[in-house]
Amino acid sequence: MARLQVGLPELVGDIAKYAAKFDMVELHPVPGAAPRASTLRAWRRAINPSFTFSVVLPPIVGELSMSKEMNAALEEALATATTVEARCIVVSTPPSVRPTSGTIAKLRALVERLPRPSVVLCWEPHGLWERREIISTAKQLGVVAVLDAAQATVPPGPVVYTRLRSLGGQGAVSERNIERVAAQLSGRREAWVVVEHRPSAPRVRTQLAQAMSRVSTPPPAPVVRPAAGRLRAEDEEQ
Template identity: 25%
Template sequence: MATLKVGCCGFAGSMHDYYEKFDVVEVQQTFYKLPKESTLSRWRLEAPGDFEFTVKAYQAVTHPKTSPTWRRAGRDVSSRLPEDIGHLKPSPVNFEAWTKTVEAMKILKAKICLVQCPPSFTATEENIENMRRFFSEVDREGVEVAWEPRHRSWYGDLDKMRRLLDSLSLIDVVDIFKREPLSSHPIGYIRLHGLGGDVNYSYKYSEADLRNLKDRIIKLCSLKKLVYVFFNNVTMKRDSLTFKSIWCESV
């Protein structure tokens, strides 16, 4: 049976309270604007020694200058973005963004980097080739890459998708209510965005939903060595704690 870790996509409430209730968090701040080294060092120092951070890659790696997510970085940043930023292009600006992401990971002692690509990153041959070059050229030593594309075109040919994931040693990030992981990577990485659509952040998981989730995760744990489950909805703290309680009933 694989080790299971349950947490939230971002700190839900105060960090100190979160540290008392969970043993892992997916850091969101690194996506919008990389925190100062002193801030990251403080987070690591204040967290329990066995607490784990996973890090969402800086959006310069994945999101082009037209992405609305850049607004949160500030007008002074978004107005100066180069054309070749994002979409996993093997460009100097993207390589630099990756390096800065990895530097943040090292401070937090994080081992997993979530690389979330926007809906504009479709499964074209150009994007696939750029992706292959990018992940082949960047420094990935000590870093496991969890990849989450947001456009459905990537799942039109599941065999092709599986080969791509495995050829680049990527963790297949999924919402397990919608599909199961394709890659053979020993780590499972689940992000739950709500039911009733691709994403439905306002959804509140019922007890029946969470018991259904438990059955799905038990099956996944028989195939993996380590499984992460992150809730990414408005009631993520409540839902993740309820799921942890349900999980512990007979495990």
């Protein structure tokens, strides 16, 4: 069964108390206002080494402006990722970043600046991208495409990073969608699940683990019993 890690798109409250409820958290470093290195190191020391920090690069990086401001924001975010020993780095591109050859070239240039292979690189496009374009581009770049596994089929591969979206902060994840997500995560090596609807996140974590356990456990083999008449005939021959 996949190593399942569920969390929120932001840190809520004390890191140790948070880590007692969840397995991962996304950090969104703000250029010029990221947490101090001492704070980040304290967070890392306060929790189990298996807990995952995922760093989402700032919006100015996702805009692919290739400006000095973008470079500065990228360096600061990567410093945050290094300090917390981030397992994942997410590039989130806005709707203004369209599926063109120029965009793919800029994405490739950005990805080449990100650490490998110790970090799982993820890309989450927004806007007019079709699923086939997302998967094709992610494959070209060697990154994990971020989709909503409750609404779309995630691409094949040993790892999955999915965001269960909640438009406008409304809409808990239904049990039906949890079953669908579990079926898609079955057979993977690792799965990171970000739940946007904060109130339902603990329930999603519990029910998703249960659903994945059911999916990964094969049903018992049927017991085949020999026909009674055949046994009697064989006994008479003996």
